[in-house]
Amino acid sequence: MKLLSEPFVSEESDCPYLPDRKWRFSYFFATEVNGEELNYILSRGWRKFGMYYFKPVCRGCRECVPIRLVTKELSPTKSQRRVLKKCSDIRVEFRDLECRDEIFEIYRDHSMQRFAKESNYEDFHSSFYTMSCPSMQSEYYVGERLAAVGFLDVSTEALSSIYFIYHNDFLSYSPGTFSVLREAAFAASIGLRHYYLGYYVRENNSMSYKNSFHLNEKMDWLSGAWLTEDEFRYPEKV
16 A cells, blocks of 8 residues: 555534534545555445545544445345345446446546535546545446446455445436345355445435344444444444
């Protein structure tokens, strides 16, 4: 790993996940991160975009909980099995990173429909196509049309979901749920133990769905231990 900066702690700002909360994060910039180093970083609760690595260090709050699936023990729920059936004709390809105009157009549509946010090509490319570690992408085709794309990092033991985008025309397929199930199954098929989903936030609707996938493990920020669903106790506000 080539560190481009020492870790810094950001200024506090409004939390994007929970109202009336402030957030701050520790961050650093790095490149040439190998699979073993990435595995260590992921197992300590860090996330990344491009060369930017970060984790929350908020005052009085530990509600962003790192979560990962145990790929060999993935057990879809009844509703998730319905999604798999509905998406049975979707073709999924896993391939090296390749930035194309059609992918950026899906990102633009996703950002506008989901967040009412205009997209910038330079920011898009910097976040998803600046390789600082082993990475790949998943592509989802409905017929011949590219419907969705997942951005993934690959450690020695895990697949990590960085971001997933889909065109709003395909919302009825429940593409987010399908991507988790499909990518976790792919991780298992190539011998990877875990599939990282980022942070689970119990009181945020866009983040709480991650707990619906089983078997999952969550990291306790105080001990650094990864605990099963039965073992984990959601942290109280501190």
